[in-house]
Amino acid sequence: MTLLTRTLGSHQTTAVGLGCMGLSIEGKPERGQAVETIHAALDAGCRHLDTAWSYYESGGPEQTNENLVREALASWKGPRDEVLVATKVGHYRNFEDGEPSWGVDGRPENLIRRAKESAMALGVDAIDLLYLHRPDPEVPYQESIQAMAQLVQEGVAKEVGISNASIEQIDLARGILGQTLVAVQNQFSPIFLSSRQELKHTQQVGLAFVAWSPLGGFRKPKDEAKFDPFRQLAEERGVSYQQVVLAWELAQGDHVFVLPGAHRPQTILDSLGAGQLELTREELGRLG
Numbered sequence: 001m002t003l004l005t006r007t008l009g010s011h012q013t014t015a016v017g018l019g020c021m022g023l024s025i026e027g028k029p030e031r032g033q034a035v036e037t038i039h040a041a042l043d044a045g046c047r048h049l050d051t052a053w054s055y056y057e058s059g060g061p062e063q064t065n066e067n068l069v070r071e072a073l074a075s076w077k078g079p080r081d082e083v084l085v086a087t088k089v090g091h092y093r094n095f096e097d098g099e100p101s102w103g104v105d106g107r108p109e110n111l112i113r114r115a116k117e118s119a120m121a122l123g124v125d126a127i128d129l130l131y132l133h134r135p136d137p138e139v140p141y142q143e144s145i146q147a148m149a150q151l152v153q154e155g156v157a158k159e160v161g162i163s164n165a166s167i168e169q170i171d172l173a174r175g176i177l178g179q180t181l182v183a184v185q186n187q188f189s190p191i192f193l194s195s196r197q198e199l200k201h202t203q204q205v206g207l208a209f210v211a212w213s214p215l216g217g218f219r220k221p222k223d224e225a226k227f228d229p230f231r232q233l234a235e236e237r238g239v240s241y242q243q244v245v246l247a248w249e250l251a252q253g254d255h256v257f258v259l260p261g262a263h264r265p266q267t268i269l270d271s272l273g274a275g276q277l278e279l280t281r282e283e284l285g286r287l288g
């Protein structure tokens with residue numbers, strides 16, 4: 001099966017990537033299965049892996065997901081150079097009321113230090129695509145973005161993305177990063193449609209839009225009913241509703257990429273098929 005590819009910055013890569021977060025945070029599978037899941041995706045032709053400095057269990061060793069990605073690529077027999085590996089800096093794991101949580105630290109010195117640690121963990125001289133994970137309300141956004149520009153100048157990152165960004169923040173980042181800003185990674189799915197405005201804006205200004213938690217998140221989404229029209233169509237087409245959701249997201253524009261997560265080979269293998277699922281105009285109209 002030849003997978004759908006699209007242009008993301010200087011890369012021509014698969015429109016469906018593997019979101020690796022669930023392989024290393026709370027609820028993760030055992031390591032062998034995690035590596036198998038990444039290998040299954042790569043063997044099937046997936047050429048886009050998404051990780052982050054902060055994808056580790058709260059209270060546990062840091063950067064476990066970046067280490068996992070490096071090890072999985074090192075033990076994979078295929079063409080490593082073809083694989084776009086994206087990572088992110090600006091988050092860290094913490095606890096809130098005893099529950100695992102995500103802290104944010106967008107101070108320039110922190111971003112620069114963490115990005116260098118990411119490159120080291122991934123075993124690369126320069127990171128293919130480095131995202132600022134989330135704006136830090138305590139730090140002026142332009143200061144965080146200037147740190148990302150410095151990381152490109154120093155050769156730590158080849159290209160930059162921003163994540164969880166508003167239109168204002170996208171435009172501010174464009175002003176500072178110019179052509180080195182290539183992607184915006186925001187949440188987008190049938191249960192999270194408010195980022196449609198950023199999806200449209202990125203198309204207008206020539207950036208890739210990368211959808212995170214495209215299936216509503218690996219913890220059971222609160223609003224399951226929003227998936228009902230996708231389930232209905234999936235039944236008619238004889239495919240999983242997850243494939244219909246991802247295909248509908250990809251149909252929002254040629255600049256859209258999706259990053260479904262998976263804890264096992266079976267789910268990512270099914271999701272990768274979404275790029276081949278063509279929805280008719282009438283079907284897209286029904287889905288909204």
Ligand SMILES: NC(=O)c1ccc[n+]([C@@H]2O[C@H](COP(=O)([O-])OP(=O)(O)OC[C@H]3O[C@@H](n4cnc5c(N)ncnc54)[C@H](OP(=O)(O)O)[C@@H]3O)[C@@H](O)[C@H]2O)c1
Nearest residue numbers: 019020021212213214215216217218260261262263267270
């Ligand atoms: N930038 C950010 O701030 C941010 C935040 C969150 C997530 N992300 C990125 O988004 C990625 C995905 O997010 P996510 O894992 O929360 O949510 P998701 O992709 O919306 O959902 C993943 C869940 O869907 C299931 N699934 C995937 N494909 C399936 C299929 N074809 N059939 C049936 N079930 C399927 C998986 O099942 P199994 O568990 O059974 O495999 C998993 O439980 C993350 O890995 C990360 O890379 C980024």
